[in-house]
Amino acid sequence: MELLFNLFSDYTLRIVTLGSTLLGITSGAIGCYAVLRKQSLIGDAVSHAALPGIGLSFLLIGSKNTEWLLLGAFIAGWIATLVILNIDRLSRIKYDNALAMILSVFFGFGLVILTYIQKIPNSNQAGLEKFLFGQASTLLQRDVMLMGIVALITLVPMIFLWKEFKLLSFDTIFADTIGFSTKKLDLILTTLIVISIIVGLQTVGVILMSSMLIAPAVAARQWTNRLFIMVMLSSFFGAAAGICGTLISSSIDNMPTGPIIVVVITLIALLSLLFAPNRGLIWKRIRDNKTKKEINSTIILSILYTLSEKHTKTYHSYDLSALMLKKDNIKYSKKKLLKELNKLKMSGLVDKHEKNLWAISEKGMKKISVLDYTNGGQSYYD
Amino acid sequence: MDNISVKVHDLTVAYNKKPVLWDIDLEIPSGILMAVVGPNGAGKTTLIKAMLNLIKPLTGRALFWGEPYENNRKRIGYVPQRGSVDWDFPTSVLDVVTMGTYGKLGWFKRPGKKEKERAVEALNKVDMVSYANRQISQLSGGQQQRVFLARALVQDADLYFMDEPFQGVDAKTEKAIVKLLEELKKMGKTVLVVHHDLQTVTEYFDWVTLLNTVLIDYGPIHEVFTEENLKKTYRSTIDSFYKNNGKVI
Amino acid sequence: MGVRVIMINPQIEIQLIAIIVSVACVIPGVFLILRRMSMMSDAISHTILLGIVLAFFATHDLTSPLLIVGAALMGTLTVYLVEVMHNTKLISEDSSIGLIFPFLFSIGVILISIYAGNVHLDTDAVLLGEIAFAPFNRFVVRGKDIGPKALYVMGSILLLNIIYLFLFYKELKLTTFDEKLAAVLGFSPIFIHYSLMSMVSITAVGAFDSVGSILVIAFMAGPSASAYLITDDLKRMILLSIVIGILSAISGYWLSVLFDVSIAGSMAGMVGLIFFIVFIFVPDRGLLSIIKRRKKQKYKFANISFLMHIMNHENTDMEKSESSIDTIHNHLQWDRKFLNEILSLSIENKYIFVNENGIIKVTKEGKKFAGTNYCELVKRI
Missing domain, CATH: 1.10.10.10 (Winged helix-like DNA-binding domain superfamily/Winged helix DNA-binding domain)
Structure with missing residues (x-):
């Protein structure tokens, strides 16, 4: 309650929260494409590579205005992305190797520039380091306004190029054949990704920024099979994490905002992986168990069925030990088998004639004949 | 000129040091079903990709109805290999098929009711209407292939390129594809199919191109699909097989 | 002038440490890039922060060797968690990496912030490192100064890497190029995978407080990438990577002295510069x-x-x-x-x-x- 009260009364907190929310929305939305195109870690490379851009921009322009610093970050991040993509395209060096190398090399170069700036007399450089880990609490109103504008710049093309981006992400080759220049689309999308990363630098910093792209998208993917809903949900998760993270960190002394936001968004992703219906792990486990049970009972039925086929009397009953001879198919103990048989009896699929004498029932026969094994299990798909 | 759909002239493609396609000259008449046959690494997929401008050839080019590919995009449909996309992508069967209309829609325009209807129609042709709203990861391999075929049908092209549509599909899908090929032929369309199974070539197709980096031969099946030509096509593979003491590399 | 004479010694020591770090990083780095796992070095070199913090909470001693053990364990745990995530088939491998490592790193930073008063751990230092200070941290045995501590720590880790390479060269080669064949022949790919990742973790831990995690990543991913463009032979690739690693360490150091800038940053920059020269000019595979x-x-x-x-x-x-x-x-x-x-x-x-x-x-x-x-x-x- 106090937190919410603070949110309404505390001006700075309101500004910071707004900033984190904007960040969550943009990175959540655009992150979906990074994740779906298997370029999740591009965020990590771009954010690290932004450092020399920030330093050079300060060195060349001499201004600590956020706009200039972020412009430098944007250019550096963009160059790094192009370099990575071209190393991957033009040589035998793989994408991930290029990522790791470029992010460390660019970052190292950034350190060189920052230390160089430090040595320049009277160049009050303090504050450039805030981009390393982000300092949400230093966000000003004009910073947040800039973030809002940049968020719009990112989101508007996403709306207009919705169909094109979807096509690009799903089937690049096909997109090319029907006349959409994938080179251009790729360039636009990459630029949008770089922009959305730069937006987050002030809030969460270069090291943690990649998680703002990946985690909301990973979380959203688990809840839906539609791209549109995924993008919406991802933005929502990103925004929610931004708000929660800011509020939590504001209520504890000396608590950095970036890491808290990252922990919150990662928890959302982990919970989604566990609990989301259909895709979630728990859901899957339940379904697997159910299928396993079904398969096992079918196996028991089919054993009784094949036995009865050999016998002149169709519904002839068999001793439990006769069933146990089919060891290859049943991995049950005698006790477990008895339990399963009783369950089948309850559903009327088998009959118990005497103590330990079992036979397939008419209903069981029907069920077995309906199942089609000729399709090699394909029927489970349909 | 219109009875020739595609004219490939002097097409050479090279990756690194090796030519993958060497000096291919090919004329594909309209209204035929043509199989492209050759051993692994013979450049079958590369041939299609080079014709469709997806790969830049070293020399030569393909002309469609006497014009470059860009001028005739809308008359050409393409079915890529099934494995070339991520089937866990969050989208539905209907959505994928609708992508076939994007080419005619052009930039920025969204598919509307008309496009969706055409997609459903195409799904009907491959017997997949009941799957329209399924997520694509829930499909079997054969069903995925049929979705790709439906997407190509929606393109409503005159000339189709299909890259290994029979690869790893079930019997039902294989039948459906064959039926579809026959229908396309009846409608006067031209279809070029990369094909692996030598046993079914004569059954499914009426023309064949035998390829192994160089063009061995092409033409009507009864003229070209001879033992001698096949030996030529697969010879180098057999040779290198023995050269390596039977070790497959 | 007297000051200057004394300063020569640390200069040599810094370069010596840098050379040892570069070689120690390059050896597992070669296999990382061949196994397409370069980004693991990025993940591991960040998450070890949490390992160090947790180990510190257990020991309350910043000089305890248990810190290295804790950090190395955390590195291996990172690899394990990434694999667990990936094995659910719900997310791709790169997404799992990008999900796990910022998470663990964040927890580390948060813990440091909460106990800021008690821990003299600086997150900046983990990332950036300051090799210039390495010579000040001396190894003193019975009152006798026998050199900088980092030299001994990294020296042992380098030795460990070399021993590991010699013991498992055949297995590493086989599992890297054909995992299935290796498994059929009775070499456990899982054992090699985790032992290699442990080596990466140990190396990253040892290196991070002298050179920082950024240089660890640069040394693990850069020199071997250059070497991979030059040669196809694994042994030659390892040797070349070592040479390139040493070259970037020394040239990076002198450039940083010349311009009076970050040593680690300048070395990482040299790694990149050498790569681009190779990338463009190397015969055969160059641009x-x-x-x-x-x-x-x-x-x-x-x-x-x-x-x-x-x-x-x-x-x-x-x-x-x-x-x-x-x-x-x-x-x-x-x-x-x-x-x-x-x-x-x-x-x-x-x-x-x-x-x-x-x-x-x-x-x-x-x-x-x-x-x-x-x-x-x-x-x-």
Whole structure:
């Protein structure tokens, strides 16, 4: 309650929260494409590579205005992305190797520039380091306004190029054949990704920024099979994490905002992986168990069925030990088998004639004949 | 000129040091079903990709109805290999098929009711209407292939390129594809199919191109699909097989 | 002047430490890039922060060797968690990496912030490192100064890496290039995977407080990438990577002295610079030779097919239209400029001549050139 009260009364907190929310929305939305195109870690490379851009921009322009610093970050991040993509395209060096190398090399170069700036007399450089880990609490109103504008710049093309981006992400080759220049689309999308990363630098910093792209998208993917809903949900998760993270960190002394936001968004992703219906792990486990049970009972039925086929009397009953001879198919103990048989009896699929004498029932026969094994299990798909 | 759909002239493609396609000259008449046959690494997929401008050839080019590919995009449909996309992508069967209309829609325009209807129609042709709203990861391999075929049908092209549509599909899908090929032929369309199974070539197709980096031969099946030509096509593979003491590399 | 004389010693020590760190990082780095797991070094070198923090909470001693153990364990745990996530088949491997490592790193930073008063752990230092301070942290045995501590720590880790390489070279090679074959032959790919990742963790931990995690990543991913462009031979690749690693360490150090800037940053920069020089200029796989080769190939192939075209129509009824100097462009459908280049190239090489009727004829040399090259091409198929 106090937190919410603070949110309404505390001006700075309101500004910071707004900033984190904007960040969550943009990175959540655009992150979906990074994740779906298997370029999740591009965020990590771009954010690290932004450092020399920030330093050079300060060195060349001499201004600590956020706009200039972020412009430098944007250019550096963009160059790094192009370099990575071209190393991957033009040589035998793989994408991930290029990522790791470029992010460390660019970052190292950034350190060189920052230390160089430090040595320049009277160049009050303090504050450039805030981009390393982000300092949400230093966000000003004009910073947040800039973030809002940049968020719009990112989101508007996403709306207009919705169909094109979807096509690009799903089937690049096909997109090319029907006349959409994938080179251009790729360039636009990459630029949008770089922009959305730069937006987050002030809030969460270069090291943690990649998680703002990946985690909301990973979380959203688990809840839906539609791209549109995924993008919406991802933005929502990103925004929610931004708000929660800011509020939590504001209520504890000396608590950095970036890491808290990252922990919150990662928890959302982990919970989604566990609990989301259909895709979630728990859901899957339940379904697997159910299928396993079904398969096992079918196996028991089919054993009784094949036995009865050999016998002149169709519904002839068999001793439990006769069933146990089919060891290859049943991995049950005698006790477990008895339990399963009783369950089948309850559903009327088998009959118990005497103590330990079992036979397939008419209903069981029907069920077995309906199942089609000729399709090699394909029927489970349909 | 219109009875020739595609004219490939002097097409050479090279990756690194090796030519993958060497000096291919090919004329594909309209209204035929043509199989492209050759051993692994013979450049079958590369041939299609080079014709469709997806790969830049070293020399030569393909002309469609006497014009470059860009001028005739809308008359050409393409079915890529099934494995070339991520089937866990969050989208539905209907959505994928609708992508076939994007080419005619052009930039920025969204598919509307008309496009969706055409997609459903195409799904009907491959017997997949009941799957329209399924997520694509829930499909079997054969069903995925049929979705790709439906997407190509929606393109409503005159000339189709299909890259290994029979690869790893079930019997039902294989039948459906064959039926579809026959229908396309009846409608006067031209279809070029990369094909692996030598046993079914004569059954499914009426023309064949035998390829192994160089063009061995092409033409009507009864003229070209001879033992001698096949030996030529697969010879180098057999040779290198023995050269390596039977070790497959 | 006296100060200066004393300063020479730390300079040598810093370079020595840097060389040892670079070699120690390069050895597992080679296998990381061949296994397409370079980004694991990024993940591990960040998450060890949490390991150190947790180990500190257990020991309350910043100098305890248990900190290294804790950090190395955390590195391996990172690898394990990434694998667990990936094995759910719900997310791709790179997404799992990008999900796990910022998470663990964040927890580390948060814990440090909460107990800021009690821990003298600086997150900046983990990332950036300050090798310039490494010589100040001395290893003192019975009151005798026997050198900087980092030298001993990294020296042992390097030794460990070398021993590991020699013991498991065959297994590493096999599991890297053919995991299934290795498994069939009885080498456990899982054991090699986790032991290699443990080596990466231990190396990253040892290196991070002298050079920072950024340089660890640069050394693990950079020199071996350059070497991979130069050679195909694994042994040569390892040796070359070591040479390049040492080269970047030393040149980076002197550049940083020259400009008075971050040593680690300057070394990482040199790793990148060397890579780009190799990337552009290396024979065979370099950018320049690829471009040159493509151009040469284009002319050579075009020349052969040009000659073949004329030879095919030699002394036929069609020769007049197919091989006439005035009409040949209709048949080859090359643009005029390219055709002229090929023509003059062929005339220059005496492969062709134009007879009095304006028909192009292939000379003996031309036939030999086209014939042998064509045979070679077809044979190579």
